[in-house]
Amino acid sequence: xxxxxxxxxxxxxxxxxxxxxxxxxxxxxxxxxxxxxxxxxxxxxxxxxxxxxxxxxxxxxxxxxxxxxxxxxxxxxxxxxxxxxxxxxxxxxxxxxxxxxxxxxxxxxxxxxxxxxxxxxxxxxxxxxxxxxxxxxxxxxxxxxxxxxxxxxxxxxxxxxxxxxxxxxxxxxxxxxxxxxxxxxxxxxxxxxxxxxxxxxxxxxxxxxxxxxxxxxxxxxxxxxxxxxxxxxxxxxxxxxxxxxxxxxxxxxxxxxxxxxxxxxxxxxxxxxxxxxxxxxxxxxxxxxxxxxxxxxxxxxxxxxxxxxxxxxxxxxxxxxxxxxxxxxxxxxxxxxxxxxxxxxxxxxxxxxxxxxxxxxxxxxxxxxxxxxxxxxxxxxxxxxxxxxxxxxxxxxxxxxxxxxxxxxxxxxxxxxxxxxxxxxxxxxxxxxxxxxxxxxxxxxxxxxxxxxxxxxxxxxxxxxxxxxxxxxx
Numbered sequence: 001x002x003x004x005x006x007x008x009x010x011x012x013x014x015x016x017x018x019x020x021x022x023x024x025x026x027x028x029x030x031x032x033x034x035x036x037x038x039x040x041x042x043x044x045x046x047x048x049x050x051x052x053x054x055x056x057x058x059x060x061x062x063x064x065x066x067x068x069x070x071x072x073x074x075x076x077x078x079x080x081x082x083x084x085x086x087x088x089x090x091x092x093x094x095x096x097x098x099x100x101x102x103x104x105x106x107x108x109x110x111x112x113x114x115x116x117x118x119x120x121x122x123x124x125x126x127x128x129x130x131x132x133x134x135x136x137x138x139x140x141x142x143x144x145x146x147x148x149x150x151x152x153x154x155x156x157x158x159x160x161x162x163x164x165x166x167x168x169x170x171x172x173x174x175x176x177x178x179x180x181x182x183x184x185x186x187x188x189x190x191x192x193x194x195x196x197x198x199x200x201x202x203x204x205x206x207x208x209x210x211x212x213x214x215x216x217x218x219x220x221x222x223x224x225x226x227x228x229x230x231x232x233x234x235x236x237x238x239x240x241x242x243x244x245x246x247x248x249x250x251x252x253x254x255x256x257x258x259x260x261x262x263x264x265x266x267x268x269x270x271x272x273x274x275x276x277x278x279x280x281x282x283x284x285x286x287x288x289x290x291x292x293x294x295x296x297x298x299x300x301x302x303x304x305x306x307x308x309x310x311x312x313x314x315x316x317x318x319x320x321x322x323x324x325x326x327x328x329x330x331x332x333x334x335x336x337x338x339x340x341x342x343x344x345x346x347x348x349x350x351x352x353x354x355x356x357x358x359x360x361x362x363x364x365x366x367x368x369x370x371x372x373x374x375x376x377x378x379x380x381x382x383x384x385x386x387x388x389x390x391x392x393x394x395x396x397x398x399x400x401x402x403x404x405x406x407x408x409x410x411x412x413x414x415x416x417x418x419x420x421x422x423x424x425x426x427x428x429x430x431x432x433x434x435x436x437x438x439x440x441x442x443x444x445x446x447x448x449x450x451x452x453x454x455x456x457x458x459x460x461x462x463x464x465x466x467x468x469x470x471x472x473x474x
Contacts (some may be wrong), residue, residue, distance in 0.1 A: 007045050010066040010092070014048045017058045022049040022098065026088065033093060036084045037077065038346070039434065044071070044085035044093040051098040053115075053173070053181065053212045059094060060210060061179030063466065068092045070175075070467050072206040074146030075119055079348065080432025082205040082469050083146070094210065096145050102213055105130065110218045111168060111187055116145025116211050132218040135160040139334040145211045150430035151203035155333070158385040159254040159291070160219060162428065163202060170198040171213035175462040187215035200457065205430045207468030208461040222291035225254070226301035227326040228309065230318055231282035235359055237317040238286065242355075242385060248308065249290060252301070256385030257287035257333060263381035263392070266339030267332040276332075277320050286384070287333055289326075336381055340394050343377065345402050347410065349391040351418055352427035358387060361421050365391060365414055373410055375399040388427045411438060419445045433469045440474035 015023045024030065024047045034041045045068060050056040063070050069091045073083035085091035099117035106112070107130060114123060121141045124133045136147060137154045146152075148170065153162040160166070169185030184198035185191065201208055232238050242256055259267070261283045264276075273279055290301045302324065312318035322329065340346050353361050362380060369376050375396060382390040391414065395402040415425050415438050431439050443450050455473020465471075 007066070007068075007089070010062060010068060011046050013062055014046065014059055014092075017062070018048055018050050018055050022051065023047070029093070033073065033076065033095060034084065036081050037079055038348070039081055039084070042081075042084040042086045043088040044091050045088060047093045047095060049095040049098050052101055053099065053171070056094065056096075056099065056210055056212055057173045057179040057181055059092075060173050060175065060466075063092050064175070064178035064464070069465065070094050070210070071469060072096065072145075072149070072210050072467070074116070074143030074149070075141060077140040077142045078146065078150060078432065079350070079429045080205075080426070080434040082149070082430050082432030084433075084469075086433070096143060096210075096212075099145070099212055107132075109187075109189070110220075111189075111215055112218055113169075113187060113213065113215045114144055115213050116143060116148070118144050120144065120147065127218065128221065131221050133221050134166070134216055135219045136163055136166065139337075144214055144216070148202055148211050148214050149204060149206045151428060153383065153386070153388065153428040155257065155383065156254045156289075157383060157388070158256055159251060163216075164199065166217045167198070167202055167214060168217060169215035170201055170211055172198075172201055172208075173210040173212055175209055175467040176464065178466065181212075182209075185215065189217070200461070203430065204472075205432055205468060205470045207458065207470040207472065209467060220293045222254070223293055223295050224299075224301055225289055225291045225326060226305045227255075227287065227289045227323075227329050228305050229259075229276075229322040229325075229329045229332075230286045230288060230309070231277060231320040232284065232286060233317050233319050235284055238284065238359070238384070239355060241286065241312065241317055245288060245308075246385075249304070252290045252292055252304075253288070253385070254291040255287060255289035255383075257382065258384035258389075259285045259287060259333065259336070259381040260379055261285075262377060262379035263336045263340075264332070266343070266379055267334075267336040269335070269339035269342055276322060280320075282320065287329060333381075336379070337392070340379055340392060343394045344396040344399070345394070347376070347393040347395060347402075347407060349389075349393075349411070349414060349425070350427045350429040351389045351391050351423055351425065352387050353389060353418070353421055353423035355387055357421040357423070358384065358389065361417060361423065362389070362391075365417055368413055368417065369393070369410075372413060373406075376410070383427075387423075412441070415442060416445070418442075431470050436470060439470075443474070 071085040104113040169187040174180045377394045451474040458472045
């Protein structure tokens with residue numbers, strides 16, 4: 001653990017760099033910067049919010065001088081504690097919300113060069129008049145720097161890809177030499193002129209350096225969308241229906257989600273369930289979205305969906321569907337997590353699996369839970385089309401407090417099954433302290449040599465462990 005003298009000296013010098021209002025120390029740090037979404041609050045030596053890249057670079061160099069580690073925080077919407085400090089003696093919280101120097105839109109190239117402090121909502125608000133958007137779509141409102149740090153995927157990854165697929169260049173402040181600024185990439189669509197070092201920072205959970213700027217690809221705003229919530233005749237029909245949808249419409253398919261009955265009930269918490277499937281919720285439903293840049297008079301997406309569903313009713317693979325309720329369907333989908341929290345403590349697993357093993361994991365995971373933790377209620381949902389699954393569980397309030405050892409046993413059992421089936425224990429949330437131990441165990445099972453190489457890469461960029469909360473060497 002890094003530690004060093006002169007914490008008071010650090011605070012005074014940081015205030016000289018950033019301005020007194022933008023440095024809070026110890027107990028004076030506003031609670032919202034220390035309270036993560038799901039876990040206990042953290043603590044830090046100080047919160048520093050630089051307003052320019054050069055200020056951020058000087059703060060990182062200053063922290064190194066004082067023997068302090070820097071934890072970077074964007075909008076603090078992450079779910080693995082990677083942006084939450086937990087050491088009041090050794091960790092400085094660097095907030096990026098004031099890093100807003102650059103917003104350069106290139107309409108011809110359809111790219112945006114943007115500072116890391118901008119939030120996704122504001123980026124898309126500014127792009128909308130130009131008929132463009134950054135299509136990594138989420139229910140949360142993260143900063144673009146945070147999205148890079150965790151390689152966010154989102155609900156429309158099936159069509160547009162994740163942050164990695166949409167990033168052309170980065171500007172970073174390094175941990176070693178402390179405060180050095182490095183530009184990685186030129187923002188070109190095609191560029192094989194150098195090693196793609198920027199890719200190392202995407203998904204690094206803020207552990208290799210501070211991302212201060214990113215150049216991203218943009219997409220045209222869809223002119224129309226069509227959404228259906230579909231009840232298959234049974235689980236065995238789900239992936240044949242997915243394959244048929246992809247074969248028919250390919251790039252028009254922007255989302256293909258799977259939602260269990262328990263998750264549907266959570267999303268409909270407080271609503272009239274009778275409006276959905278005549279009050280008979282299916283055991284499993286598929287959220288299918290088509291989108292296009294063409295207007296409806298040239299391509300009728302609702303007509304396509306309706307015609308296909310009529311054929312599938314006749315085939316027997318679909319038993320019911322909700323159509324022409326696009327906003328209500330997505331509202332249901334985005335309320336699932338909130339509804340689950342009403343029921344008790346949520347244990348959320350952010351998994352990715354090969355499609356051929358998706359249903360096998362779901363079945364075997366549910367059976368394992370029923371045997372080992374019968375009090376747990378499973379409410380899985382997520383990005384079925386790209387193999388992503390939020391294997392969320394609720395420890396009901398009536399079951400009393402969930403002990404740390406119980407949760408560890410639960411997680412380890414399910415993560416072992418993920419490893420056996422060739423999946424990932426973190427589809428897009430990142431690693432962070434919440435998954436650090438599981439990350440090590442997973443790769444010791446799957447590919448032990450990876451830990452050695454990942455640790456070697458981290459030591460190149462940050463040999464003294466001055467940045468972030470993740471030890472990639474395990």
